[in-house]
Amino acid sequence: MRSRYFPPSLAADPVPMRDIRLLDQMFLPGTLIGPFTNANPGLGGVCTFVGEVRFDDGVEALELTHYEPLTLPGMHALADRAFARFTLMGLLMVHRVGMMRPGEPIVCVSAAALHRRDAIDAVDFCMDHLKSAAWFWKREKRAGEWHWIEPREQDHSDLARWQG
């Protein structure tokens, strides 16, 4: 292993960079990721996942309800677990709430690390756990009527990947 040189700005501030937000308005992921990357000088890699509201058959809109006393603490607790599990320099986790149209970004998770395995796995881990950690309920509007989206089996198998 080679030893690492940390640029002065990082050496002076070894606290990992954490940016966790709930937004009730449309956002542009690029406006978050650029500053996030620049806030982590000396990184080896940044992995970013952006989820958008899909153009599912006949879906006109999607609404996300959350319970504020649980959502943000849940996202911070998930960030704590990601920082404990992976060697990260920074973590950005942004989630939309409220009403969205197909094509709009709904979630953006970005992890900066010295090594790419940590960055990629941290994003994968956060995405798999975000729904169960942050208590979002979704309903979609089809033909003018709202329908709640039920839990899926896939969510459980996603979480099982990280056990043991």
Place this chain on the structure above:
Amino acid sequence: MRSRYFPPSLAADPVPMRDIRLLDQMFLPGTLIGPFTNANPGLGGVCTFVGEVRFDDGVEALELTHYEPLTLPGMHALADRAFARFTLMGLLMVHRVGMMRPGEPIVCVSAAALHRRDAIDAVDFCMDHLKSAAWFWKREKRAGEWHWIEPREQDHSDLARWQG
């Protein structure tokens, strides 16, 4: 499973979007990822990995040599394998060659898919295989002298993850 609605632009052009480049000049990942995302309407998620030249102890510069008759065909063959293995809408794979300074982006892989598992796994797969697929040789300059970087054991274990 819900059926999917594809917006007209996608339905008219079902060929997956592929953007593979070798660049011998500094690039800004954001200027590639925005247009890439917009070129894939109807996507569910985009995963992007950007690798930067690390600030390793005393490293002043990094130089990547490649062998042109193998590099670009190697990257296209890797893209073929990613499209065969994952359900992707688009794949962007950009790699720097030539001389770079610490902090400069060296690689950017971005995958767009209907489902996040495909997008994340495709980026992970491409990053693990890029070095063996594309024939890059690296040397770094320390105290004014160039030193070749030897293969690492980690690279073999990265590839073994995708076997079987």
Place this chain on the structure above:
Amino acid sequence: MIRVVYLGKLADIAGKPESQFGASDGELDWPDLVEVLRNHVNPAISEAVEDSRTRVAVNGELLADKTYLVAKHGDEVALLPPVSGG
């Protein structure tokens, strides 16, 4: 008064986003809550909160076992159905 908040589709089942209940002795336990929901809201919401997948939080703290609920005057009780997939 104790504030009860209905999340996700529980709000549709209750027909409102929240209710306020008084407790004669100042405390509301789990059997009290199930009964007050059945009698003062509707039987469907009472059944829905008894679903094993419905979780309960008091003042933002999730209960490991909702049947141990003890809500006091001024508390906020949130009724949380399973989160959505997709």
Place this chain on the structure above:
Amino acid sequence: MIRVVYLGKLADIAGKPESQFGASDGELDWPDLVEVLRNHVNPAISEAVEDSRTRVAVNGELLADKTYLVAKHGDEVALLPPVSGG
């Protein structure tokens, strides 16, 4: 003439990025190449290309087994050391 290209650190070992070799009968096979490198470049490059991890491409096509090399006039033979980690 046959063009031989040295990639990565092989260029340092050879002391140049490429060489041109003639072949008396118009063809150069693997033993010919190893010998011509030893006699006309230096012994170190000859040993380096014999390393099992050094691969060979002819006109951009990787050889599955480099010892089956047959290079003809006008061909480009690339000598490829293992790619770098990191």
